[in-house]
Amino acid sequence: MTRPSSRPRDRGIPEATVARLPVYLRALHGLTDRGVPTVSSEELAAAAGVNSAKLRKDLSHLGSYGTRGVGYDVEYLIYQISRELGLTQDWAVAIVGAGNLGRALANYGGFVSRGFRIAALLDVQESLVGAEVAGLRVEHSDQLEAVVRQRRVSIGVIATSAAGAQTVCDRFVSAGVTSILNFAPVVLNVPEGVDVRKVDLSIELQILAFHEQRKAAGALGPDWNVSVEPPPAPPERVGGRIPVDAVDAAEEEGR
Amino acid sequence: MTRPSSRPRDRGIPEATVARLPVYLRALHGLTDRGVPTVSSEELAAAAGVNSAKLRKDLSHLGSYGTRGVGYDVEYLIYQISRELGLTQDWAVAIVGAGNLGRALANYGGFVSRGFRIAALLDVQESLVGAEVAGLRVEHSDQLEAVVRQRRVSIGVIATSAAGAQTVCDRFVSAGVTSILNFAPVVLNVPEGVDVRKVDLSIELQILAFHEQRKAAGALGPDWNVSVEPPPAPPERVGGRIPVDAVDAAEEEGR
DNA sequence: CCCGCTTTGTGCGTGCGTTCACAAGGACAT
DNA sequence: ATGTCCTTGTGAACGCACGCACAAAGCGGG
Ligand SMILES: NC(=O)c1ccc[n+]([C@@H]2O[C@H](COP(=O)([O-])OP(=O)(O)OC[C@H]3O[C@@H](n4cnc5c(N)ncnc54)[C@H](O)[C@@H]3O)[C@@H](O)[C@H]2O)c1
Ligand SMILES: NC(=O)c1ccc[n+]([C@@H]2O[C@H](COP(=O)([O-])OP(=O)(O)OC[C@H]3O[C@@H](n4cnc5c(N)ncnc54)[C@H](O)[C@@H]3O)[C@@H](O)[C@H]2O)c1
Numbered sequence: 001m002t003r004p005s006s007r008p009r010d011r012g013i014p015e016a017t018v019a020r021l022p023v024y025l026r027a028l029h030g031l032t033d034r035g036v037p038t039v040s041s042e043e044l045a046a047a048a049g050v051n052s053a054k055l056r057k058d059l060s061h062l063g064s065y066g067t068r069g070v071g072y073d074v075e076y077l078i079y080q081i082s083r084e085l086g087l088t089q090d091w092a093v094a095i096v097g098a099g100n101l102g103r104a105l106a107n108y109g110g111f112v113s114r115g116f117r118i119a120a121l122l123d124v125q126e127s128l129v130g131a132e133v134a135g136l137r138v139e140h141s142d143q144l145e146a147v148v149r150q151r152r153v154s155i156g157v158i159a160t161s162a163a164g165a166q167t168v169c170d171r172f173v174s175a176g177v178t179s180i181l182n183f184a185p186v187v188l189n190v191p192e193g194v195d196v197r198k199v200d201l202s203i204e205l206q207i208l209a210f211h212e213q214r215k216a217a218g219a220l221g222p223d224w225n226v227s228v229e230p231p232p233a234p235p236e237r238v239g240g241r242i243p244v245d246a247v248d249a250a251e252e253e254g255r
Numbered sequence: 256m257t258r259p260s261s262r263p264r265d266r267g268i269p270e271a272t273v274a275r276l277p278v279y280l281r282a283l284h285g286l287t288d289r290g291v292p293t294v295s296s297e298e299l300a301a302a303a304g305v306n307s308a309k310l311r312k313d314l315s316h317l318g319s320y321g322t323r324g325v326g327y328d329v330e331y332l333i334y335q336i337s338r339e340l341g342l343t344q345d346w347a348v349a350i351v352g353a354g355n356l357g358r359a360l361a362n363y364g365g366f367v368s369r370g371f372r373i374a375a376l377l378d379v380q381e382s383l384v385g386a387e388v389a390g391l392r393v394e395h396s397d398q399l400e401a402v403v404r405q406r407r408v409s410i411g412v413i414a415t416s417a418a419g420a421q422t423v424c425d426r427f428v429s430a431g432v433t434s435i436l437n438f439a440p441v442v443l444n445v446p447e448g449v450d451v452r453k454v455d456l457s458i459e460l461q462i463l464a465f466h467e468q469r470k471a472a473g474a475l476g477p478d479w480n481v482s483v484e485p486p487p488a489p490p491e492r493v494g495g496r497i498p499v500d501a502v503d504a505a506e507e508e509g510r
Numbered sequence: 511c512c513c514g515c516t517t518t519g520t521g522c523g524t525g526c527g528t529t530c531a532c533a534a535g536g537a538c539a540t
Numbered sequence: 541a542t543g544t545c546c547t548t549g550t551g552a553a554c555g556c557a558c559g560c561a562c563a564a565a566g567c568g569g570g
Contacts, residue, residue, distance in 0.1 A: 086468030213341030
């Protein structure tokens with residue numbers, strides 16, 4: 001009621017919606033490439049692999065950008081979603097860990113495509129420092145804080161071994177980074193206000209395995225995966241309680 | 256009421272729970288490595304980064320494996336979760352695409368650690384075929400169907416360019432693979448009964464950017480990201496409708 | 511100018527997931 | 541054997557997300 005604008009009636013966009021906006025955006029880019037000027041919610045939803053009602057509700061959170069009876073103007077919608085996601089500005093990203101994964105990330109074209117710029121690639125290992133990867137020179141991770149401040153890094157990517165992840169995370173945070181993307185198989189501890197997203201290959205595989213097992217189980221009857229051997233330890237109590245304090249510190253390479 | 260067993264009262268485990276079981280499993284492995292025999296829901300929850308009530312409810316879906324007043328036997332719980340996830344058996348995985356990412360995946364130790372075995376690494380590019388990566392020889396993707404059948408591959412990983420992803424996916428499916436992990440920035444089309452999980456770096460970054468922008472906006476007042484330029488196209492209608500059929504076919508490198 | 515067609519934007523019912531809070535259960539000491 | 545203490549397992553309340561179904565709105569044709 002306060003503003004006559006047709007934009008966001010409410011600045012609180014549901015998290016589930018935010019996670020889908022990039023998918024819509026990609027589908028829309030595909031449409032512009034093919035010269036399509038306008039798209040209906042039905043068509044766009046199909047391209048994005050979602051329900052059309054869900055798509056419309058998602059878009060309605062940004063404002064009223066469609067035309068009834070016609071659909072959405074592709075270019076305009078791209079602009080609006082991009083702005084909402086913050087892609088109209090440049091984001092400087094620092095990658096720590098120049099191993100297999102870190103180098104693959106640095107070489108990844110899709111990284112740069114939408115407003116994300118790799119500002120630095122850091123590693124602790126001396127033998128890697130100075131090497132050139134994707135037009136970047138690997139810098140020593142001692143420089144982390146300096147690099148973050150000087151190059152206005154706002155997103156940190158952790159591609160180190162699991163052992164180093166929490167330390168790197170802490171340093172990112174103390175340098176002022178409040179958005180972190182973590183590839184190491186560790187639960188990171190961060191203060192309030194810092195966003196962490198994790199990408200965990202091992203977890204994805206395990207989820208797939210679970211469903212795969214289900215499918216197989218259906219064909220073979222119930223209880224087929226119950227081992228003939230008795231469970232390894234009929235939970236027999238022996239020792240007393242052992243206090244566990246720094247549990248989240250010691251996690252080893254991807255289980 | 257039918258079975259006296261203390262196991263699954265209900266075989267339907269919530270999807271959200273399944274997604275967390277691997278996290279618990281990892282935390283539990285960390286505990287065994289430190290020789291901890293028993294853990295309370297409070298401690299384990301802290302290690303996994305979740306609410307303890309949620310942890311208990313999650314575990315309760317598998318059965319009643321805790322001891323009141325004491326907690327959970329670590330080894331035993333590891334066994335139960337592993338079995339539920341299907342990790343007590345071996346899963347053969349085939350990776351298609353031996354580019355930067357595919358090679359990083361093949362080299363990834365955490366891949367093999369828990370019952371997952373890389374059965375093949377395939378690529379269409381002749382110059383890559385025959386190369387050795389992580390003890391594997393790259394094979395030509397013509398061999399996909401043969402490899403899947405002969406080596407009992409049940410999980411397919413797609414690490415090709417976006418353009419090739421759907422084709423590879425179709426071939427996986429027709430060869431009988433019903434679980435697919437997709438790294439290409441494409442919405443895959445699969446028949447009922449096939450599970451697809453996607454890992455999309457670009458989406459994760461965009462979600463982070465969204466929240467990062469939010470935080471900055473709070474400090475700078477509302478509407479700060481509204482460009483001074485008028486929106487690129489005051490959605491002015493020109494041409495007529497253009498039918499869009501194969502929308503999901505044409506997607507380009509990660510936007 | 512009005513009418514019919516198409517598609518948006520959304521109110522509403524439903525179901526899932528999260529969290530609180532507590533009774534029930536088991537271990538250990540006495 | 542009994543009491544105390546601790547932790548599990550879960551009932552219940554709440555909130556979010558999804559999808560149906562429809563009224564409102566714009567467009568084009570007559
Ligand atoms: N390779 C994959 O496909 C893959 C997939 C999923 C997850 N991961 C995870 O990503 C991480 C990296 O994987 P990778 O295959 O590149 O491993 P890697 O061993 O090849 O590379 C790790 C790099 O991080 C550096 N490093 C370690 N500690 C550091 C620190 N404190 N500061 C700065 N640099 C440090 C090392 O010097 C090394 O170069 C691992 O945690 C791994 O579990 C990898
Ligand atoms: N590199 C990254 O960090 C990263 C991150 C996220 C997503 N991705 C996505 O993962 C995919 C692979 O990335 P990359 O960096 O390894 O790219 P890349 O170009 O290095 O490798 C792609 C490989 O796939 C092969 N290929 C293409 N079409 C094929 C087909 N039909 N059958 C078999 N092989 C085929 C190519 O020959 C090439 O070797 C891309 O879709 C990319 O968008 C990459």
